[in-house]
Amino acid sequence: RARRQPYRGLLQRCHKDCSSFCTDVGPVGRRLGEKKGETVWMEMGRLVQSLPDPVNLGQGYPDWEPPEFVRRSASEAIALGYNQYTRTQGHPELVETLAKRYSTHLHREVDPLNEIAVTVGCSQALYLSLTALLEPGDEVILLEPFFDLYLGQVKLAGGTPVTVPLNLKQGKWELDVAKLESSITDRTKAIILNTPHNPTGKVFSPEEMESIADVVRRHPQVSVISDEVYKYIIIDTPSQDKCSTAGCELELREEAGPSSPPRHTHFASLPGMWNRTVTCSSAGKTFSITGWQVGWMVGPSDFIARVHALLPHVQFCAPSPMQHALSRVLEEADQPFDGYLNYYAWLRAMYDRKRQKLLSGLKAGGLEPTKGEGGFFIMADARRLIPLVPSRYFQQAAANGRSRDFALCRWLGEEHNLVVIPGSPFFQNSESKMGKMKDESPCLLRMAFCKRDEILERACERFKILGHQVERYEAQAAVPTSTASTETHV
Ligand SMILES: Cc1ncc(COP(=O)(O)O)c(C=O)c1O
Structure with missing residues (x-):
């Protein structure tokens, strides 16, 4: 329809x-x-x-329209009475489900109450991350072209956007890592990484991600805000798919076998990157529910505590029925779907x-x-x-x-x-x-x-x-x- x-x-x-x-x-x-x-x-x-x-x-x-199991979860959540405010930092059932999933993705135990914040869409997760991170005049590196929302959000949060080009070479978008490193100053607070990427569709290879992580390791004042809203829509394997580091190996091992589908690399799963990364995402693109506007961020508790402190001044909560419904949706999506292994x-x-x-x-x-x-x-x-x-x-x-x-x-x-x-x-x-x-x-x-x-x-x-x-x-x-x-x- x-x-x-x-x-x-x-x-x-x-x-x-x-x-x-x-x-x-x-x-x-x-x-x-x-x-x-x-x-x-x-x-x-x-x-x-x-x-x-x-x-x-x-x-x-x-x-x-979204799939039937997604729509059903929404109407059930309303019928079950999840219609009033819920926990400001995230509906308990949803943060539990997200923590379980991210514990697997990131190869560490994620604490549902202290390492996750639920937001109104990924857009708000990004904005609150920047707000909790930046002092006036701090610099944020955007890999250009970039999702246009970032530019305004960095400025609104008091920051200064600094762009590093993704160079178009023979029809392929390539990151110049040396340029990334030379763009970092004492004022650089964050790099926004978006993979799979809007607008180009680029999926950063594990190797490219590892080279970004190397740069981050050399600059202790820099964090990564990793926007992963398209992580379930990876169609081809990015061209450089070999990576020697432990985190990448784990990611690749999960895919094992030539016929297995290409998988997303979570930047926060690379060695040493958990403490340096805020992972932002949402359900909109994955389940064709962009209007539900349930997003979240996952990161180290010291950083998430800042966002938890900020959230009550922004709103009471993201919509309770949609959060509850999503916790069910995430469980059902792992089941066989329309002839496929899962949704x-x-x-x-x-x-x-x-x-x-x-x-x-x-x-x-x-x-x-x-x-x-x-x-x-x-x-x-x-x-x-x-x-x-x-x-x-x-x-x-x-x-x-x-x-x-x-x-x-x-x-x-x-x-x-x-x-x-x-x-x-x-x-x-x-x-x-x-x-x-x-x-x-x-x-x-x-x-x-x-x-x-x-x-x-x-x-x-x-x-x-x-x-x-x-x-x-x-x-x-x-x-x-x-x-x-x-x-x-x-
Ligand atoms: C890269 C990227 N990040 C974030 C968003 C916003 O996501 P949400 O609708 O969950 O706020 C979009 C929406 O188009 C996007 O393309």
Whole structure:
């Protein structure tokens, strides 16, 4: 069943009683350093609302209902009476279940009451981690491109974001570890690591993780905030899969056998990293319940104590029925599911199929997908589509201070009913990273494949048509006496 959109009308309504608040961005806007505080999600959200029946590969949420056992757990939790506040730091049944699971993942006994905090989504776990860690002016390293939320959160928590690029080499995103190390100063408090990675789908190999851990060992003031919301969606084994250290060996041994599926490496499980890592995650992506907003963090008790002290000043608790339901869901998910060993095996196979479908559609459309091994996004270089875009889209993007990927996305939306996300918001200095309006550098777009097959098929049809248009344009452009229309050129 398609997802309902109860807020559809609301988004189009503009407030009539403007007040003095309208004329000033206020302290939040100033800290974020934005003129209007408008995010890419607001802009693309408006585009989606303006289209009649868009093929939406935009925001990262599944457009189907969660499995029956997940929905049943939610209604049972309400029927059983878990409707009032629960323990602020985390519902007892949920922290017990999480502690059991993480004790296995991290190869140590995790204390449910002192080493776990339950939050409103992983977003809040990240924000509270930063708030509990940073003094004004402290630096936080983001591996770029990065999930755009990090940038604003670091600034709001009083920190200064410092970016270290993931370099795109032959279609593959690679971390320059030397650059990571040279970016560390006395003020560096944290590195945010996200694997599987949004927006690229990169899964950091155990070897890369070990080299990050080495850097952390050499800089005692630095912690790692490890965002692992896509950890159950690892489709391929990352290319460097050999690791000599004890923690990695354990992780790899668990996978034993060539036919066993690729597994997630928990950064906190690497030698010496438990005391240096806050692991943040949530249930939204794994169980197609992004709206439940149950997240958590796991880490050393000294750090979690700070967050436990902070939480009562933020809210009484994350939603009790959803926390209770999730504790049941996590137990049921280990059971055989729809012909698979368990729910997680089914999930991986389902996303593998969807990714294959979209990858072939993108290639047929003349786009060049970059290599990723997990998550539910593909980043692709769409520079070959640029010559098809009428110049007014570039003029409009430039007038709004946006780079050319925004122009391309608006054109794809307005003229092809296809919604994808521009790549530049995942970079700090988008104009230099994404190319100016008229150059030959990559023009990256992010596509979500957590969408129904029917939507992916419609997207592939559209990409195919675009691919034909690109080929026709390029064939004409290759002929010296070309009569190709100049109307569309940048
Ligand atoms: C990398 C990453 N971290 C965190 C989140 C937020 O997760 P939640 O919905 O649990 O707050 C997202 C959501 O898209 C994400 O992509």
